[in-house]
Amino acid sequence: MVARARTVALVGLEPALVTVEAHYGAGLPGLHVLGASGTAAREAADRVRTALQAAGVSLPLRKGILSLAPAELPKQGARFDLAMALALAEEAGAVPGGALDGTAAIGELALDGRVRGVGGVLPSMRALPRAGIGRVLVADEAAAEAELLGGTRVVPVRHLGEALALLRGEQPPRAVPRPPSEPARRTIPDLADVRGQLEARRGLELAAAGGHHLLLVGPPGCGKSMLAQRLPGLLPPLDRAAALDVAAIRSILGVVDPDGPLLDDRPPFRAPHHTTTAAALLGGGSGVALPGELSRAHRGVLFLDELFEWPRPLLEALREPLEDGVVRLARSRAAVRYPARALLVCAANPCPCGGGDRCGCAEEQVLRYRARLSGPLADRLDLAPTVEPLTAGDLLEEAPGEPTAVVAARVRAARALAEERWGSGARNSEAPASEVRRTADRRALRVLADALERGELTGRGFDRALRVARTVADLEGASTVGIDHAREALAHRLPLRSAASTPLGAGT
Ligand SMILES: [Zn+2]
Numbered sequence: 001m002v003a004r005a006r007t008v009a010l011v012g013l014e015p016a017l018v019t020v021e022a023h024y025g026a027g028l029p030g031l032h033v034l035g036a037s038g039t040a041a042r043e044a045a046d047r048v049r050t051a052l053q054a055a056g057v058s059l060p061l062r063k064g065i066l067s068l069a070p071a072e073l074p075k076q077g078a079r080f081d082l083a084m085a086l087a088l089a090e091e092a093g094a095v096p097g098g099a100l101d102g103t104a105a106i107g108e109l110a111l112d113g114r115v116r117g118v119g120g121v122l123p124s125m126r127a128l129p130r131a132g133i134g135r136v137l138v139a140d141e142a143a144a145e146a147e148l149l150g151g152t153r154v155v156p157v158r159h160l161g162e163a164l165a166l167l168r169g170e171q172p173p174r175a176v177p178r179p180p181s182e183p184a185r186r187t188i189p190d191l192a193d194v195r196g197q198l199e200a201r202r203g204l205e206l207a208a209a210g211g212h213h214l215l216l217v218g219p220p221g222c223g224k225s226m227l228a229q230r231l232p233g234l235l236p237p238l239d240r241a242a243a244l245d246v247a248a249i250r251s252i253l254g255v256v257d258p259d260g261p262l263l264d265d266r267p268p269f270r271a272p273h274h275t276t277t278a279a280a281l282l283g284g285g286s287g288v289a290l291p292g293e294l295s296r297a298h299r300g301v302l303f304l305d306e307l308f309e310w311p312r313p314l315l316e317a318l319r320e321p322l323e324d325g326v327v328r329l330a331r332s333r334a335a336v337r338y339p340a341r342a343l344l345v346c347a348a349n350p351c352p353c354g355g356g357d358r359c360g361c362a363e364e365q366v367l368r369y370r371a372r373l374s375g376p377l378a379d380r381l382d383l384a385p386t387v388e389p390l391t392a393g394d395l396l397e398e399a400p401g402e403p404t405a406v407v408a409a410r411v412r413a414a415r416a417l418a419e420e421r422w423g424s425g426a427r428n429s430e431a432p433a434s435e436v437r438r439t440a441d442r443r444a445l446r447v448l449a450d451a452l453e454r455g456e457l458t459g460r461g462f463d464r465a466l467r468v469a470r471t472v473a474d475l476e477g478a479s480t481v482g483i484d485h486a487r488e489a490l491a492h493r494l495p496l497r498s499a500a501s502t503p504l505g506a507g508t
Helices: 038-054 081-091 140-147 160-167 198-210 224-229 240-252 278-282 312-324 363-370 392-396 404-422 433-438 442-453 459-476 483-501
Strands: 003-011 014-025 030-034 063-069 103-106 135-139 153-157 214-217 301-304 326-330 335-339 343-348
Touching: 003 081, 014 081, 030 038, 038 081, 038 160, 063 081, 081 103, 081 160, 135 140, 140 153, 153 160, 198 214, 198 224, 198 343, 198 404, 198 459, 214 224, 214 483, 224 301, 224 343, 240 335, 278 312, 312 326, 404 459, 433 459, 442 459, 442 483, 459 483
Parallel strands: 003 103, 030 063, 103 135, 135 153, 214 343, 301 343
Antiparallel strands: 003 014, 014 063, 326 335
16 A cells, blocks of 8 residues: 655746655665655655654554656655655555645655744745645645745644544544734835935936836945835836745745835845845755746845946846846756846946045056946946935935935836836836837937947947837826937936946046
8 A cells, every 4th residue: 555645846936846756665674765866865755754653653564665657757855754754654554544634745844843934935836726735734834925825734643643543533624824913014215215316316216117127336434325215115016926036036935024015015125235146146055956046036126236246247147038028047056047027226436546636546556346237237227327425415415305205106107008008017228129110200219329339328229228218208298209308318318338438537
């Protein structure tokens, strides 16, 4: 006789149903795990056997085999423990045959039999309804997350003994535990706090309206981070599908904030430091790669402060995922993809000393410093507003800046025009170049063509500037991209070219 339990493996965000088979046969007493490799399998066997003893199940003194199928699927972590224990329990007669039908289990076991939550429960749930599984046993702390998707009855279990009692029908399932009070929503700081900075504010508005990547250039302490932190407030709230994607990435990493809402409709804001590793930024780790900061910023903002301090290979590695909206990671066990549709906001000092009036940097020093921003990455940034040092006048200014709500309303209106044109969810930054050209008048195209001839724009830069011009027009409610829209887009782009090739504001 063979007992079967169901659980779920994750390869990136993709769930796959796993069947655990337990069998006792002739041979020396011991527990062997097939279909999982290395120390993980040995450790799982020890945990599962000890936890079953703690739950009062005595296993036969024969050779036990646990088989996890499909065998070729990478299986990482301790998430299969609970299902393994339940299959063994049924095989040993500790629960009635058939008690596990239509049921899956996801959870790690402690040696004393306690059930522990694991990362990635939310994305795992997608595998269950399509496999006809209507019930899932998970740890208490993962239960609310497991319920988000709906369609599966979630049964919280604290201890293996509780799971066995439930399956024997000796006790009814408990309700999914709820937080004692409504969790606090993360607050995004308001643009009203920013005085002056008209150029940078315009840059933020265009970035939010069209999905264009942005570089803020200015001396230290002028408020670049302050501006970047306010960008998520200008983006439209996430719809349910997007919020679920963002939550699934956090779930895999096991960083579901216990005090925050499980499903957050606010666009994420991630600000990794320039000493961060490639694995932490793009995703990585051994076996099956985990998502990095770039994917945690999916549907929100990735802020890279002190851009020129970042190692050049790391910046280069960002280019392709930013272009495709997805990051591909190949590791020994599997190749995975994680979503990476983030708005990139970079900040940089104009020169190594920070710039400003007392800058004494030699031109060559400035050039070397700026060369860290490669031409190709600069070509993927669209807006480079200058952030001015605060003046005494700004500090004395009584009137607050335009609040986030007002700017966000204009962004919404412009995005609605873009979606009418390109389809639901589409942004100008992603629109096909030929289509955008069709919405521009000849004089607007001439402005950009002249810049191309002067060597101020690359071919890619031409189309990207045109997309920004499209956003300028949308913010005005204009159906055709006109000459002024093109001029503004070009002006926003030119400092990037200088940043990549020639010094800016360093005595030239
Ligand atoms: Zn300097």
